[in-house]
Amino acid sequence: MKKEQFEFDELPFSTLERFGLTREMVEDLPMNVLDEICNGRHSPVLPVRVTDESGTQIESRTRFSFVRKDNGSVDVVFYPALKSSPLERYDEAQQKQLLDGKAIIADVELADGRKSKAFVQIDPGTKQVMYVPTPIIGRNLQVLSEELHLDATEVRSIQQGNLQTLVVDNDPVTVGIDLNAKTGIRLCPGDERKWREQSKREWDKYNFGCYGCWVMDDDGNLDYVPEEDYSEELWNEQKKSGERNRASALHK
Structure with missing residues (x-):
């Protein structure tokens, strides 16, 4: 499936704002995240806020991605x-694997009604069921296996949703299927524990932008604090962040 490219100024900010995500909040996302969503990938899990028909404000969390319409x-x-997660279509053994965070290969129904084999996995951030056609992951895994000199047993184990820890240049590296990763396969320096922790810690605790700060709590949830609502703690953290950035720039 072809990935669309989007220019920042053409993004539907008015629609996002109806769900509580202002342009300033989006602009304050880290640059690598903005690059990802402008390249057609989904956003991190972010807080949204809507008002229902009775005027009640409802808060939730969601990922989003952009699509280009026919016009x-x-x-x-x-x-x-x-x-x-909606897992009714999978048998008991498949459900157990999915709930354990593993990827499985299963039949999925495509938009045109046809069925096809795909790698299936639960998105830990939303509990949505994700899938990617097997040829795509299979090709990426083949390229990776050639680079890392994986044998057939190791490749088959990864295809079955298991993690493989290898030694590369005398250091451990763990490989596994992660359908949230760009290629559907994620490498992480370290053991299986490090691999699992990496997916939960994509962000720093404080992520300062021009208008405010995205703050990550201990559970990995992101919330936005505009600058006018900064606490003394946040002002202190912003000062420390500025000092670290200046020190880093001086040593380049």
């Missing part, structure tokens, strides 16, 4: 966080 304009698609 060339850009729209947004949301992937809301669910309380539980």
